[in-house]
Amino acid sequence: MLAYLVRRIVFGAAVLVGTSVITFAIAFVVPADPAVAMAGAKADPQTLASIRSEMGLDQPLYVQYARYFDRAIHGDLGRSYIRRESVTRLIADRFPATAVLAGAAMALSVMLGIAMGAIAAAYRGRAADNILLVISLALVSIPVFWLGTMLLIAVAATIRSFPLGGYSGATSLVLPTLTLALGSAGYYSRVLHTSLCDAFDQDYVRTARGKGLSRVRVMLKHAMANALLPLVTLAGLDLAGLLSGVVLTETVFNWPGIGRLAAEAIFNLDIPVIMGTVLFSALLIVVVNLLVDLLYAWLDPRIRLAETG
Known part of the structure; x- marks a missing residue:
């Protein structure tokens, strides 16, 4: 290892x-x-x-x-041409807002994805499975910027006091979190559904069912552990992208994160900020991928045996 x-x-x-x-x-x-x-x-x-x-x-x-x-x-990414500030300081100041949004979106997308995928697999071939399939495909197909804009319009027309942009507390986190989480949740649900259906056809699941265990218990105790492995990899990659700053979502909701910082730098041709955000994003992706690989090896003992053998 x-x-x-x-x-x-x-x-x-x-x-x-x-x-x-x-x-x-x-x-x-x-x-x-x-x-x-x-x-x-x-x-x-x-x-x-x-x-x-x-x-x-x-x-x-x-x-x-x-x-x-x-x-x-040495941690010095230069100085912004436009803001006349350290790029490292600008990224450090914007990262907490991006981290909060990324964590909330990832938690919601994983919970929704697991719930939808597990329900669809439990009712494989039935009406619930087909309905959730249509819903998940629709969520995956919706462009993020369009979904964010539609949520803004819908909320502005119905709830006048609801914050529509900026970072002013937990309430302002709702719309951008939904925008980021729904599409990923649909994708995660299809991946988990496929993995669970494959697991249900394995011999160890048939053995557990033959011992009289309920379908729900077999799924949660036996099939889910293996079915979650692909989801861990996908979630890790998505988390790295979210932490790097989601440009469109942060721009639509005026969210003061790294993505909006990068968008402003591109618009103003602020080269040091562009280079700094790209390099910082690459660092996050490398670190998160390493952590995901280690988690994957911990979840699946066969990977550890392959590495040590």
Whole structure:
């Protein structure tokens, strides 16, 4: 297991280095002059040249990347051209709001997905299964930005005092959480339904049923443990994406998270913030994937045997 962990850490570090190279290269393709962004479009050539020299933009690209990489591994992601603030501080200030939204959306989506998938599998081939299939497919098919907009319109027309944007407490968390959770819940329910149906056809489930155990007890005690394994992987990947900031949802609901920060940076061509949010997102994905792999190995002993053998 230790060798497996070391390999995963090395692979994750390689992914982060590759991400930093790609984002740094893209920054020079974008038609934006950092000196102009900082000094303004009417700045004289001498001022622009002085800023470029101070920022090291007049040096070769490999030297600029080496300086950027050295700062990044020490936690310094540069300064925003527009806000004139540390990118690391901006991300740290926005991350709590994103983490709250991600945690709430993930908890709701997993609970709904497990409930819908378990009920559909318990009534396989019956009306309840077919109805839940249609509902889950509809939830998966709805675009997130459209769902968020429709929820805003519906709530604005019916509940005038309900908060429609911003982060002002638990009530303001309801709409963005629903927007993010419903689509994932539909997907999770179909995955769990398929896994449970496969488990019901296995010999160990037939043996448990032959001993006189009820269908519900067999599902919860025997089939569910194996059926949840694919769901753990999917939920881990989705959690990494949520923690990285969901751009559309945070923009629609004016949520002060990393996704909205990235959207504003893209709109303003704030290159350091764009690079910082992308690199931070990659770090979160690598860390969460590593944790999911370890959890997967803990849930399924066969994986541990395969790694150690």
